[in-house]
Amino acid sequence: AQSVTQLGSHVSVSEGALVLLRCNYSSSVPPYLFWYVQYPNQGLQLLLKYTSAATLVKGINGFEAEFKKSETSFHLTKPSAHMSDAAEYFCAVRGPGGGGNKLTFGTGTQLKVEL
Amino acid sequence: KAGVTQTPRYLIKTRGQQVTLSCSPISGHRSVSWYQQTPGQGLQFLFEYFSETQRNKGNFPGRFSGRQFSNSRSEMNVSTLELGDSALYLCASSDTGRGQSVNTQYFGPGTRLTVL
Numbered sequence: 001a002q003s004v005t006q007l008g009s010h011v012s013v014s015e016g017a018l019v020l021l022r023c024n025y026s027s028s029v030p031p032y033l034f035w036y037v038q039y040p041n042q043g044l045q046l047l048l049k050y051t052s053a054a055t056l057v058k059g060i061n062g063f064e065a066e067f068k069k070s071e072t073s074f075h076l077t078k079p080s081a082h083m084s085d086a087a088e089y090f091c092a093v094r095g096p097g098g099g100g101n102k103l104t105f106g107t108g109t110q111l112k113v114e115l
Numbered sequence: 116k117a118g119v120t121q122t123p124r125y126l127i128k129t130r131g132q133q134v135t136l137s138c139s140p141i142s143g144h145r146s147v148s149w150y151q152q153t154p155g156q157g158l159q160f161l162f163e164y165f166s167e168t169q170r171n172k173g174n175f176p177g178r179f180s181g182r183q184f185s186n187s188r189s190e191m192n193v194s195t196l197e198l199g200d201s202a203l204y205l206c207a208s209s210d211t212g213r214g215q216s217v218n219t220q221y222f223g224p225g226t227r228l229t230v231l
Contacts, residue, residue, distance in 0.1 A: 036222075043119075043205055043222035090158065094218075100171040101146050101209050101218045105158040 002027040002093045004074075006106035014114050019063075019078040021109045023091035026072065032094040033074045034103065035065055039087045047089075050074060061085070086113045116142050119223035121206050127229045133194040136226045140187050140208030147189040148220060149181060152203040161204075164189055193228075201230045 007022040025031050030052055036044040048059025055067045065076045076089060091106040120139045128134050140147050148171075149161040160173040164183035181191040187208075193200055203225045209218035 034219075041224075041227075043224045044207075046219060046221070049219060092158075100163050100165070101148055101207075101220055102160050102163060102171045102173075103148075103150075103158075103207075103220060104160070107157050 002029075002031060003104055004033070004091045004093050004106040006089075006091050006109050008109055009107065010110045010112065012112040012114060013081045015083055016080050019076070019081045019085065019111065021076040021089050021091075021111065023065075023074045023076065023106060024072050025074060025091075025093050027093060033065075033067065034092040034094070035059065035063070035074075035076050036090045036092060036105075037087050038090065038108075044090065047076070081111075081113045083113050083115075086111055119206055119208050119221055121204075121223040121226050123226060124224065125227045125229075127231065128196050129231050130196055130198060132196050133192060134196060134228060135190055135192045136204055136206075136228070138189045138191075138206030138208075138223060140189070140206075141210070141221055144208035144210045144221075145187050146209045146218065147183055147187065148207045148209075149189070149191050150205045150207065151175075152205060152225070153201070158205075161191065196230045198230050201228060203227050 003026045005024045033050040035047040047063050048057045050067045058064045063078045088108050088110050090108050092103040122137045146165045148163040152158045163171040167183045178194045183189045205225045207220035207222045209220045
């Protein structure tokens with residue numbers, strides 16, 4: 001079965017500092033991986049997705065993630081945090097098999113950005 | 116294109132009642148999925164519909180059901196509501212079917228259900 005684990009339920013960074021949100025996956029087949037962001041009282045917005053085309057994936061709002069098969073990781077980074085980045089971030093994997101679009105989500109990481 | 120819309124946005128019900136939530140996917144999208152989000156259990160998959168057929172189902176009791184119409188709009192129904200059903204219910208749509216390239220799911224704003 002496919003799953004993802006997000007390390008750290010809460011991350012706090014200073015404005016302008018590097019953002020690093022961790023996600024490790026477990027999959028018996030090449031995974032399709034996603035990062036979503038959720039602002040308060042809103043739905044999920046797609047930041048980026050990995051579809052095996054390139055290991056370094058660039059997303060919206062300056063975020064990117066690198067797929068590392070040897071480490072089974074898909075960590076999300078942003079070079080310089082902005083106050084508007086404060087939100088909850090979810091890593092997700094598509095599957096398990098049988099086709100379809102079912103996403104299995106991690107438990108989420110709440111990002112706090114401080115002045 | 117307009118995004119995924121969900122109605123109503125907020126709903127308050129009492130135990131034992133039933134509720135129907137509605138989701139209109141992005142125009143042209145034929146797959147609609149439903150998720151439940153709670154503080155304790157996080158985001159959990161309920162079911163997915165494609166071309167009016169359920170093709171995936173999560174581990175929820177039979178009180179949770181859904182359907183999809185010919186215009187791809189979807190509804191989910193929860194009967195005999197329990198306090199634990201209080202949650203944010205999210206709908207997501209995507210534009211291609213089984214076996215094709217990765218489908219990106221676009222989420223609606225959700226329906227906040229409170230069961231008293």
